[in-house]
Amino acid sequence: MADHNHDNAHDPHEHWKHHGVQVIKGDRLDPNTAQTPGMFRQAAINHARVGAQKIWAGTVSIQPNAKTGVHHHGELESVIYVIRGKARMRWGERLEFVAEAGPGDFIYVPPFVPHQEINASPNDPLECVLVRSDNEAVVVNITDVDPVEQPEEVYWIDPIHKHPE
Template sequence: MTEEHEVPHDHDHEPRWKNDGIRVIKGNQLDPNTAQTPGMFRQAAINHARVGAQKIWAGTVAIQPDAKTGVHHHGPLESVIYVLRGKARLRWGERLEFVAEAGPGDFIYVPPYVPHQEINADPKQVLECVLVRSDSEAVVVNITDVDPIEPPEAIYWVDPIHSAPKT
């Protein structure tokens, strides 16, 4: 008769995925504990704090009619915006001289270091988007010395990481 041996379970040496596998973040469980701005409501779904993400951030943003950000860029991060509802307008360039618009079902790609401004181009409808960035932490560099072709107006995106334009 052989003696039964108990096999120790050493979880420290198992691949991480065995204990921290796929996560589903329900739409009603997004985290509003992000920098908030008058006229905009951001919620995190995937970030380091919530799921341990190392190289990606994902969440949602709802932008009130005519709201727009100040001029900024996101350093070395790449951003992807997917428009769910509404009409997005992006201005970019040294004087925000370039413009593109996107509607429901469209994707927007923002390369690293591109000075830009995000705008809800619809005066009557909330703009709803999904936002994904290539790092789990936010990087926002405000640019205050831009003389944009179309001056910012309406509601400014002002919070701890987005400053108000100088008047």
């Protein structure tokens, strides 16, 4: 005979009955994420918001000509979907590889790949959706890169990335 008094909410296999599909409205994204000058990130899906265990998703808006410092995301895989604008990605030990993506394009960044994200437009913002394979925000900044091609003249300036003199 089944025990109908048993609370299935505590059974991880029954959790979905009480905490199933969730819709996160676009005007309800959480800006309480790591921010970089010239770049505005917002979380849609993470552990704090929906209980996600193995994925992070959100949006990023990057100002014209802005770029990140050289970095990688450890073991995480990242996917970037370009909504509007022109993205330029540089990657490699000396940022010797480059590719561009536009609206409707996906960018895949494998684990441990040193890379730099750049808004390739001098006039228009770049808007993207980001998805990462884990909930932790792993960012390993790389400061000793001698790029094969000198970067554009707009630099991220923050406590980690000083303006080159």
